[in-house]
Amino acid sequence: MITHIVLFKLKDRTPESIARTVQVLRDMEGKIEELLSIEVGTDVLHSDRSFDIALVTKFASMDALAAYQIHPVHKKVIEHMSEVRESSASVDYES
Numbered sequence: 001m002i003t004h005i006v007l008f009k010l011k012d013r014t015p016e017s018i019a020r021t022v023q024v025l026r027d028m029e030g031k032i033e034e035l036l037s038i039e040v041g042t043d044v045l046h047s048d049r050s051f052d053i054a055l056v057t058k059f060a061s062m063d064a065l066a067a068y069q070i071h072p073v074h075k076k077v078i079e080h081m082s083e084v085r086e087s088s089a090s091v092d093y094e095s
Contacts, residue, residue, distance in 0.1 A: 001036075002059045004068075006090040007051035008081065017084065018042055018052055024080045025055055031073045034064035051089070065092070 010017055025040045039056040059065040068074055081088070 001095050002062055002065050002092060003095060004055075004057045004059065004065055004090070004092045006055045006088055008053040008055070008088050009086045010052045010084050011086045012084065013052055021080070021084055022053060024077055025053070028073055028077060032068055032071045034059055034067045034071070036060060036064075 008021070010021060022040050022042060026038070028035060029038050035057055037056075037058045039054075041054045041056075043050045043052055043054075057068070059068060
């Protein structure tokens with residue numbers, strides 16, 4: 001099992017902007033065969049070091065993660081995130 005976690009800091013941190021981006025991320029659910037599970041959460045502390053959104057996804061294998069990366073639905077999400085994000089960080093691990 002591969003867990004892929006991405007943290008996003010948005011340019012516009014208004015509740016409306018965050019909610020819109022959360023929905024864009026959640027809309028991947030059920031549309032990408034390789035995506036076994038998806039969880040999207042928003043920061044509740046709002047500290048200086050906080051990111052605004054956390055995306056946690058799970059895949060059966062590295063090949064499945066690679067297929068997700070090039071899937072047309074994910075490509076549209078990447079386009080959106082490229083416009084709205086200030087920065088991001090990620091980690092991928094096997095369990």
